[in-house]
Amino acid sequence: MKHLPRKIGITSLTLLLVGISAVALAAQAPNLAGLKELVIKRGFTKEALSCIECHAKKIPGTVESWKTSNMSHAGVSCYDCHVVEKSSPMASQCEGLKGTKTYISPMVSSKTCSRCHPQEVEQFLKSGHAALASKAVMDITKIGGKLVKLQFDYEGAGFMDKTKFTWTKGTPEGATGYNRAPRASGCQMCHGTTVELGPDNKPINETWPGGVGTRYPDGSVGTCTVCHTRHKFSIADARKPEACGACHLGPDHPNIEIYFESKHGQQYLSHGDDWRFDSAPDTWEPGDYTAPTCATCHMSGIGELETTHSVNDRLKWDLMHKKSVIRSGERGDGEKGDKLMRKVCANCHGPTHTQVQRTTLDNSVELYNKYWAGAVKMKGELEKKGLLKKDAWRDGFQELMYYLWHHTGRRARQGAAMNAPDYAHWHGFFQVFQVYQDMEAIYNYRLKHNKIEELSTVMSTGPY
Numbered sequence: 315m316k317h318l319p320r321k322i323g324i325t326s327l328t329l330l331l332v333g334i335s336a337v338a339l340a341a342q343a344p345n346l347a348g349l350k351e352l353v354i355k356r357g358f359t360k361e362a363l364s365c366i367e368c369h370a371k372k373i374p375g376t377v378e379s380w381k382t383s384n385m386s387h388a389g390v391s392c393y394d395c396h397v398v399e400k401s402s403p404m405a406s407q408c409e410g411l412k413g414t415k416t417y418i419s420p421m422v423s424s425k426t427c428s429r430c431h432p433q434e435v436e437q438f439l440k441s442g443h444a445a446l447a448s449k450a451v452m453d454i455t456k457i458g459g460k461l462v463k464l465q466f467d468y469e470g471a472g473f474m475d476k477t478k479f480t481w482t483k484g485t486p487e488g489a490t491g492y493n494r495a496p497r498a499s500g501c502q503m504c505h506g507t508t509v510e511l512g513p514d515n516k517p518i519n520e521t522w523p524g525g526v527g528t529r530y531p532d533g534s535v536g537t538c539t540v541c542h543t544r545h546k547f548s549i550a551d552a553r554k555p556e557a558c559g560a561c562h563l564g565p566d567h568p569n570i571e572i573y574f575e576s577k578h579g580q581q582y583l584s585h586g587d588d589w590r591f592d593s594a595p596d597t598w599e600p601g602d603y604t605a606p607t608c609a610t611c612h613m614s615g616i617g618e619l620e621t622t623h624s625v626n627d628r629l630k631w632d633l634m635h636k637k638s639v640i641r642s643g644e645r646g647d648g649e650k651g652d653k654l655m656r657k658v659c660a661n662c663h664g665p666t667h668t669q670v671q672r673t674t675l676d677n678s679v680e681l682y683n684k685y686w687a688g689a690v691k692m693k694g695e696l697e698k699k700g701l702l703k704k705d706a707w708r709d710g711f712q713e714l715m716y717y718l719w720h721h722t723g724r725r726a727r728q729g730a731a732m733n734a735p736d737y738a739h740w741h742g743f744f745q746v747f748q749v750y751q752d753m754e755a756i757y758n759y760r761l762k763h764n765k766i767e768e769l770s771t772v773m774s775t776g777p778y
């Protein structure tokens with residue numbers, strides 16, 4: 315047990331105070347014999363200590379990172395997060411607990427954290443990072459809906475083996491392991507899905523671990539550790555752009571690439587090593603850093619703004635869907651978001667500078683929406699004339715239309731929003747225009763010849 319952490323919880327705070335007065339006393343009376351009688355009450359119960367002690371030998375890496383966390387210093391241990399009621403749908407026993415009355419779960423949702431961090435969890439749950447994130451890949455309103463089909467019928471062996479799946483639940487019946495690979499290795503690791511349980515209350519069908527919006531068998535939603543990586547649960551980690559870059563990257567939402575290309579990201583890359591990332595919650599301010607990270611703009615307290623775990627709070631536009639609209643309802647309050655985001659910039663920029671950026675964003679959204687409206691019009695006409703294939707993934711026009719909004723169009727909008735000229739232009743509007751032109755050519759061909767061209771999808775090799 316030589317690796318057991320020193321405990322600095324409430325008990326040691328008391329000790330410290332006793333220590334200080336003892337030092338003061340010592341100045342008057344040098345006899346310290348009485349102090350030896352002090353009983354040092356450790357912060358952990360016997361049960362809690364047993365988890366730590368045994369796991370320091372089994373799965374030691376976990377204990378090693380936990381012991382450097384602020385929560386371990388405060389006396390929060392394995393027991394507080396992993397022990398569940400016997401009646402919990404997730405209850406099981408590990409090897410070390412067999413025969414005892416203690417039940418645990420390897421699954422830990424935001425509900426567990428809400429016992430001690432209710433405000434963070436409340437904000438998180440109303441953001442896009444919670445239920446909306448997993449809904450996006452589950453099609454929960456439709457059995458075997460479009461996106462779930464993409465994961466099985468197209469990317470999975472439904473395509474390669476020509477298997478027809480029967481859909482009664484989220485996972486198609488008869489889907490063998492490799493059919494589930496695209497979902498388990500991809501979508502789900504970022505978005506999360508519903509955890510399915512076997513008879514021993516352990517996850518099955520590779521539905522766990524998962525991404526930010528994971529839905530747990532007890533009805534709770536959300537995995538806090540996507541940013542506060544376990545078992546260190548660090549606030550400093552979460553403030554760094556890499557914490558977000560795990561999911562916010564790639565051709566369809568290159569946020570980390572956009573960031574590193576922006577002046578802000580250049581500052582982070584040049585000077586980040588000298589920035590302070592461990593200031594107490596809500597006290598992390600300019601001075602600790604010279605340029606914002608993702609967290610600064612979207613989450614952290616700065617100036618008169620308080621920290622929020624709702625990443626939707628400071629957003630005006632919806633920049634991820636086919637048509638950009640001002641946010642409302644479950645997506646947030648766009649008018650209010652605009653005001654809050656401007657308050658972020660006001661800490662380091664003057665009003666003229668910020669106004670230019672916001673206007674450029676509004677104009678970029680308007681231009682993109684024009685392209686999208688044109689595409690919708692063309693598609694409508696082709697549809698009326700029966701000149702669209704039923705399977706969109708085998709139809710060049712429709713495939714290009716997907717890239718128009720999902721890849722190039724998002725890059726143009728998000729590049730403009732977060733100040734990355736190369737993404738806004740070369741990966742963005744330049745390709746928006748190229749893709750649109752190709753769509754027009756296909757559209758004209760189909761109208762002129764009243765038929766769908768052969769090998770149409772060969773034309774759309776996915777402009778990256």
Ligand code: HEC
Nearest residue numbers: 369376377380390391392395420421422423523537539544
């Ligand atoms: C502050 C809460 C918290 C504490 C304290 C904590 N854990 Fe965890 N643990 C989590 C969370 C959250 C997860 C991720 C669960 C999920 O994704 O559903 C997790 C996952 C795990 C897993 C499963 C993942 C894997 O890599 O196998 C193990 C095992 C585990 N913890 C062991 C421990 C041990 C041992 C301790 C004590 C040294 C501990 N935990 C302390 C919250 C905690």
Ligand code: HEC
Nearest residue numbers: 364365368372392393396397408409410411416418419420
């Ligand atoms: C005497 C040793 C011992 C004790 C005490 C012990 N464990 Fe374990 N634990 C293990 C071993 C060994 C494993 C891996 C094999 C298994 O899951 O049975 C494990 C696995 C786990 C897992 C991962 C389970 C999974 O399905 O991947 C969690 C979570 C866990 N223990 C939590 C706890 C908690 C919380 C306590 C204290 C209440 C505790 N353990 C007490 C030995 C112990």
Ligand code: HEC
Nearest residue numbers: 384385388390394426427429430538539542547548549550
């Ligand atoms: C039993 C109470 C308890 C539970 C359960 C709990 N925490 Fe904590 N947490 C604390 C205490 C106490 C602190 C230290 C004081 C503080 O920073 O607020 C803390 C601090 C933190 C911090 C700040 C760490 C830093 O670097 O300063 C984070 C992040 C955090 N907890 C996340 C979580 C997450 C995520 C969960 C659920 C997986 C969780 N906590 C569950 C009590 C708890």
Ligand code: HEC
Nearest residue numbers: 442446447450504505525526540557558561608609612625
């Ligand atoms: C585990 C993956 C993951 C991590 C890590 C992550 N996000 Fe997200 N984020 C997502 C997903 C998935 C969505 C889409 C949610 C939806 O479907 O609405 C999203 C959405 C967002 C949105 C748009 C909100 C909305 O849904 O309308 C913002 C802003 C955002 N994230 C910021 C961040 C920031 C800042 C960080 C880091 C501090 C971060 N994210 C870390 C997965 C992640």
Ligand code: HEC
Nearest residue numbers: 446450451461464465500501504505560561562567633634
């Ligand atoms: C690398 C992580 C990652 C993977 C893998 C991933 N996504 Fe996403 N997804 C995100 C992020 C981040 C967003 C938010 C994008 C934004 O704000 O522009 C998002 C947005 C979405 C949205 C729009 C949000 C909404 O609520 O309507 C849908 C739908 C979606 N993803 C579906 C999928 C599907 C289906 C898969 C797998 C076939 C998948 N994603 C794979 C990270 C990922």
Ligand code: HEC
Nearest residue numbers: 424427431434435438538541552553595596598609614621
């Ligand atoms: C998208 C990334 C992300 C997710 C997901 C996330 N956090 Fe945080 N969290 C942060 C950032 C960034 C900070 C630092 C805010 C600041 O600068 O003050 C933070 C700070 C905290 C703190 C310190 C106190 C505070 O409010 O500033 C606690 C506690 C905490 N988070 C708990 C949680 C819990 C519980 C969850 C799950 C509901 C969670 N976090 C999910 C990014 C995240």
Ligand code: HEC
Nearest residue numbers: 558562569570573606607608611629630631632633634731
């Ligand atoms: C300088 C501040 C700033 C920084 C730094 C920043 N963002 Fe943004 N972000 C914005 C602004 C402004 C918008 C557009 C907001 C609006 O609609 O008004 C935005 C939009 C987004 C969106 C689009 C939401 C949607 O509608 O689809 C996501 C996702 C996002 N940011 C994630 C990130 C991530 C991840 C990082 C770091 C890698 C990051 N941001 C860095 C300011 C910033």
Ligand code: HEC
Nearest residue numbers: 577578600604605606611655658659661662663668671733
């Ligand atoms: C913590 C301070 C800080 C915050 C907050 C901040 N910025 Fe910056 N920003 C900088 C620094 C430093 C530079 C680099 C200045 C230079 O290029 O000499 C910069 C540069 C820029 C540039 C590059 C153009 C130029 O040369 O000025 C743009 C655009 C920009 N910021 C927009 C924004 C917007 C929009 C926001 C709010 C959403 C914002 N910034 C928030 C510090 C900040």
